[in-house]
Amino acid sequence: MTTSPSHTTTRGRPSDLWTGLALLLVAAAMAGGALQFPLRGTYAGVKNAWYVSPALFPLIVATCLCLLAVTLIVTTVRSGVLADRGSLASALAGQGDVVLIAGIIAAFVVGLVPRVDFVVAGFFFLLAFTLAFHVHEPRVAKLALGAFFATTLVLLVMAGLGLTPVVRTAAASLVDLAVLLVAVGTFVAARAMTTDATARHRMGQCLAVALATPLLLGITFKFFLLVPLPREGLVVVALETVYYAIRGAL
Amino acid sequence: MAVADQLLAFAAAIGHLLSQPTLVVVLMGSSLLGIVFGALPGLTATLGVGLLTTLTYGFDLDLALVSLIALYVGAIYGGSYSAILLNIPGTAASAASAMDGYPMARAGEGGRALGLTTTASFIGTLLGMLALVLTAPLIVELALQFTSYEFFLLALFGIIISGSLTSPDLVIKGWIAGFLGLALACIGRDKLMYYPRYTFDIHALDSGIEVVPVLIGAFAIPQIIGTLRSKAPLAAVQAVGRIIPDFRTIARNLRHIVRSALIGVGIGAVPGVGEDIAGWVSYGAAKNGSPHPERFGQGEPAGLISSETANNACIGGALIPLVTLGIPGSPPAVMLLGALMLHGLTPGPMLSIQQPTFLVELAAIMVLASAAMWLNGIVLARQVVKLLRVPATLFLPIVALLAVLGSYALGLNLTNLYLMVAVGIAAYVLTEMDYPIAPLVIGVILGPMADENLRRALMVSQGDPLDFFTRPVSLVLIAAILLTVLAQVPAWRRWRQSLLARFRRRG
Known part of the structure; x- marks a missing residue:
């Protein structure tokens, strides 16, 4: 624990690339799952419209996660932190x-x-x-x-x-x-x-x-x-x- | 007349609470437990409230609220013990207190520093309570006009703003954490059509993710792993001496107290932003406004008083959005929300209609909690200090066992345990990669509210999203969300700066 304000960086870190890619997979899996839910038609005797569908919110969340993951990947690549190859190794060490x-x-x-x-x-x-x-x-x-x-x-x-x-x-x-x-x-x-x-x-x-x-x-x-x-x-x-x-x- | 009625109700609530000996014992005990939780580096107010929640399962609401609020208030204050005596803040909320508290202790004024902290925290809690009581009815009145449109946007705004303000790294990571929380909230049968989503045929997941095991996992496991991993040896505990309230110094710093309380309440009211930021901002404001800024960091009482007043005033601030809108203002308030839901209370504007006396009772409990904190602080501080010598390697495994048993006890099913461990390990990994955890848990809590209200709003408008733009509050919330997001876009920032520069040139 420190006694100064938390250190703030705006460059990100090399591992952000991998978490960005993992998030893309999560978002894709979430969207894929949501597309299996009833989107239109009738479910359990209830006539369904797209805006009542149980897939609507998961699809919105998956889309937002996808956009955020892409932005994270782009930000990481453009920031140049990927050149800092030692960071990933040192991050893995001591775990x-x-x-x-x-x-x-x-x-x-x-x-x-x-x-x-x-x-x-x-x-x-x-x-x-x-x-x-x-x-x-x-x-x-x-x-x-x-x-x-x-x-x-x-x-x-x-x-x-x-x-x-x-x-x-x-x-x-x-x-x-x-x-x-x-x-x-x-x-x-x-x-x-x-x-x-x-x-x-x-x-x-x-x-x-x-x-x-x-x-x-x-x-x-x-x-x-x-x-x-x-x-x-x-x-x-x-x-x-x-x-x-x-x-x-x- | 209405004010007189409220004051009478407040006095009656205090009298009612004090007339129950069990309640008084629980109040003092929980406050002391909170101080211990706050004082021990590695334990936090959030974790304390979470673990105690599982113990209050069988309590009636009054008793549960008294114990949880007393622990919350005690823990935020207790963090100053180790900050002052060890230069290691027991909780992040007290980080700023170490700046002047530790130099005071090294100069042989440990007792005076603790006395000032105790009184400043007491006043801060009371001022926070006052702000809660004064503003909550106004916000509730406004919130009662809200419909599904506003509730959906409010949930979204809560996640976006907490993501923006709590991220130690890229702001986008805060938003990702928030949306991951929303993704977790999608698990279970949806509220409108009762369709199973992402349950993988596991029936225990049908009712959705249990909030409390997620909260315990997200806050306890990273704390245990992080602290045991660091293996940092503790410094020697500074001598305490006699604990002196020192009212004269408090009176001399009255303007710092008032300003810090306002800062604490304001920051506390922002969703997900907690006592630590309140402490630092208030400390910075005191230093910038002082004629002797060079004394700050050398043992200046004003610095200590400012940070401690602000972090405790933040409690009242954090309860404002929690009670009025159902959106927690700080990480411990997130836990408190989970506890209230466990006891059958759903915070939000309807709470004032379902439980008209709730706010008055809450105010009475906060007053008693701050009084218990002050008494414990003045009388028992020297005993609590002895606990600072207990190594984390002994008490953190106990916390792990408590987290396991607490997560199980809520639903009596093992799935909650597996969920707690999985979320905890994931939360640790995210923390290590500089993702904030507060937006994630806020996402889990607000997810069902966002999902249900979005679809209800669209049902009302027959699927026309343009209706979101026809209501004034809805428009304000959309603008707030857009501005918060755009503020992080470099092109927008450049455009705004060039626009401002052009205006200045013309001016």
Whole structure:
């Protein structure tokens, strides 16, 4: 973050040429799709005129996007920024962390959330995420992310083979337990990797955050806001048992 | 008489809100949460309002509004903590505050700087509220005359103007972002014929794109990726000392306060343009109007007071088009619009008819939110400062988890989650290529309004587009859109300059 007004350029950048071309494709696909919608004639018993057609607005938007994309391409070519060949390479360099962070979030959402108890999934996600970025030990980061992505991959393969167990069954609890054990095992292995006091202290912080956050969020959403969690398995069922036991006792 | 009735209703609203202990606790808690959100670099007011929206799902409207407005006001003010003590603005809105706030803190006046910021933000919020209350009924009266023609053009104008003013690079990129938002808004069954558009046989898309997951994705994911990627180590937090309101300095800078509030309200009312621009413009105006511009940047209280008054006054300004026309004035107001829609309220001119007391209640909530902010700021600032030592590598993964759960909780379907991640990653890529995100989300929100009203207008005119040119407001809006677009065309600019030069020569 800077403490001065945002830097303003009016020349654009070499990548604008590629985004312009990509936008042209998007606009063309949008217009192509819109042309499949009823333009005139009768739809669902309603006589249609061109100005009531569901295609009208998408066609206008697609045309405007097309014009803007062409203008962007022309502006980029005429501005001479394309001669700045180093920019694209330097822009691509250093994107490793971006792919990694986006990958962690995407893997969590696509792989873990629909298939594992939310508290367990959240625990593993936070543990891997914080170990990778908070501890500042490359070996620990590799281990945490390796375990996280491998687990996600196994779950996706299982889903692909139709082996995802039905929620609130013994098989589903076994999967939750397996993921929990992998997460705990990853932490134990990561802790054994270093004797550095600062790194170990940070690992403790990671564990505390990973344990407390999903538990607190899970309890808040499930029992106070009455919002069901994406998948309720091993831990959520245990929490339910405790919650209703307490309520029954009161 | 009408004014007296309004004042009575206002007092009654304040009394009603304060008589509920839960509401007071939520008010103070949300305000404090907002300050924390604003203070921590990497978290923003927009993100805070978005994430809290998902928690207010089960609240009644009063409680939800109190928590969201208190967080909004607190977060815009909270950004000044890290700006003053770390020289890193917690939110973009407080970027200008670092210019004089940090030198003051380095000179051992951190407590005084925070005290000035707290009081200036409090006054700024109140003046913004006053502007909202005074102007909103007039705009509503005008807007009630609007028909489909004007609503379509208004939506278009909102996208064009926000695209023009928020783009950090070529203006055309702002417009592209806006039209991409409109393209996203086309997904789902259309409102007039119920025909499925771009749903690819996915039934979850039939009702269209859910606004809140899009907003959370567009603002949370780029923020998480951008901050974790930068890995910039934080500077040492400057000592705070005692937080002093320093009313004498505030009184000496009254003209700066009034001018900054006007700037804040004016900028806030422009769709999509937020508190950061208000802060900078106001800072610049204070510096240019000062007999000692050389003191600015060296720890001049007038600079700090100006930027902080303006960014908080911007809140009231941003709510003016939101409440009266259904067009959000700033990125956090975009989130607020999503929250209001979630609670069954559709902002716009009809709101004053459906909920006649809404404006008065909103004003009462803003007053209470600013009071809560001031109290929290004076009493708890030193505790909040301790949080500045929490590293982003610990709290941003928590934000990611909250974003995921929040996006799911709204519709209880996984499609929203996938949508949030996809939009978030796309928004990050666009941000990296200097495309502004505010026009994109404004496009998503205003898209259905533009689509429906365009077709309704054409139905009324039996397909004759010339009818757009027969109504005065419609003509003004067309002229505004054309001038905004033409202002970016080099040939037009050259022609206008030569015309002006010719006039000057004749003069």
